[in-house]
Amino acid sequence: MTKSKLGPKDLVWATAKKATLMSLLFPLLGTGISYAAYADDLSISEWPWRIGLLVTLACFLLPFVVSWTYRRTNLLWVYGLVMSIAIFAVYFYFGIFAYFFYFLFAPMSSIARWPGLLGGIALTLYWAVMSKQAVMRTITTTSFVNRAFDENESDLSYKIQTGTALFERLHKERSPFPKVYMYIVFGLAPFYLILSRMLSSGFGANGVLVVLAVLGMPVSLWFLGVLIRINIVMIGLPRKLEKERRKPVLVAD
Numbered sequence: 104m105t106k107s108k109l110g111p112k113d114l115v116w117a118t119a120k121k122a123t124l125m126s127l128l129f130p131l132l133g134t135g136i137s138y139a140a141y142a143d144d145l146s147i148s149e150w151p152w153r154i155g156l157l158v159t160l161a162c163f164l165l166p167f168v169v170s171w172t173y174r175r176t177n178l179l180w181v182y183g184l185v186m187s188i189a190i191f192a193v194y195f196y197f198g199i200f201a202y203f204f205y206f207l208f209a210p211m212s213s214i215a216r217w218p219g220l221l222g223g224i225a226l227t228l229y230w231a232v233m234s235k236q237a238v239m240r241t242i243t244t245t246s247f248v249n250r251a252f253d254e255n256e257s258d259l260s261y262k263i264q265t266g267t268a269l270f271e272r273l274h275k276e277r278s279p280f281p282k283v284y285m286y287i288v289f290g291l292a293p294f295y296l297i298l299s300r301m302l303s304s305g306f307g308a309n310g311v312l313v314v315l316a317v318l319g320m321p322v323s324l325w326f327l328g329v330l331i332r333i334n335i336v337m338i339g340l341p342r343k344l345e346k347e348r349r350k351p352v353l354v355a356d
Contacts, residue, residue, distance in 0.1 A: 113175045114354050115182045119166040122189035126166060129192045130159040133200035140312055141208050151204050155195075162192040179261050180345075182354040183337025187330060194326040198227070201319025205312050223320060227327065234328040237274070238335045245273040252344065252352065259344060260355040261337075270336065 134155030141151045166185045173181045206220040241247060251266040252259045341352035 116170045119170040126162040129196035179341040179352045197319045198323030201315035205316040241274045
C-alpha cells in the first residue's frame with residue numbers, strides 16, 4: 104500500500120497561525136484599556152472600545168478567511184496580505200488607540216485637542232508618503248527585483264528571509280523624517296501632552312492615556328513604514344509581476 108503524496112507546505116496558512124497572537128493581543132489590549140478608561144473611569148464614550156472590538160475581530164478572523172480562500176496556493180501577495188493585517192493590528196494599538204483616540208475622546212480644551220489631532224494626522228501622512236517614495240525608489244533604481252525573485256518555467260519565487268535581507272542592504276535611504284520633525288515627535292510632543300494634562304482636570308485619571316499617547320505616535324510611525332513596505336513589496340509588486348510575466352509569484356521557504 105503506497106502512501107499518498109503530500110502537497111506543498113501551506114506557508115500562508117502557517118503564517119496566519121503564527122501571527123494570531125499579535126493580531127489578537129494588541130487590538131484586544133487597546134479595547135480593554137478603552138473600556139476601562141473612556142467608558143468606565145472617565146465615562147465619556149462607548150465608541151473607543153466598540154471600535155477596538157470590531158478591529159480585534161477583523162484582525163483575528165481575516166487572516167484565516169484569506170488563507171482558507173487561497174489555501175495551498177502559496178501566493179506571495181496573499182502572504183503579504185496576511186502579514187499586513189498582523190502589522191496593522193500593532194499599528195492600531197500605538198497609532199489609532201494610543202494617540203488618535205486620546206485626542207478624539209479624552210477630556211481637554213480645543214486649544215490642546217486640535218493641534219494634537221491635526222499635527223498627528225499631518226505627521227502620519229508625511230511619513231506615509233515619504234516611506235512609499237523611499238520603497239519605490241529602492242525597487243525601481245536597484246537590482247532588488249532581479250535578485251530577490253527567482254524565475255522558473257512555471258512561476259516566480261520569493262524567499263522571505265533572503266528577500267528581506269537583500270532589501271535592507273539595498274534600501275540605503277535615510278529616515279524620511281528630517282531632524283526637525285524627529286525633535287518635535289521625541290522632544291516637544293511629550294512636554295506638550297503633559298502640559299495639556301496639567302492644565303486640565305483629572306490629571307491622575309488620565310496618566311496612562313498620556314503615557315500611551317506620548318509613546319504611541321513615534322512607535323506607530325515605525326510600524327506604518329513596515330506596513331507600507333509590506334504592501335508594496337509583497338502585495339503590489341507580486342501582482343505587477345504576475346501581469347507582466349504571466350506567472351504566479353510564490354512565497355518560498
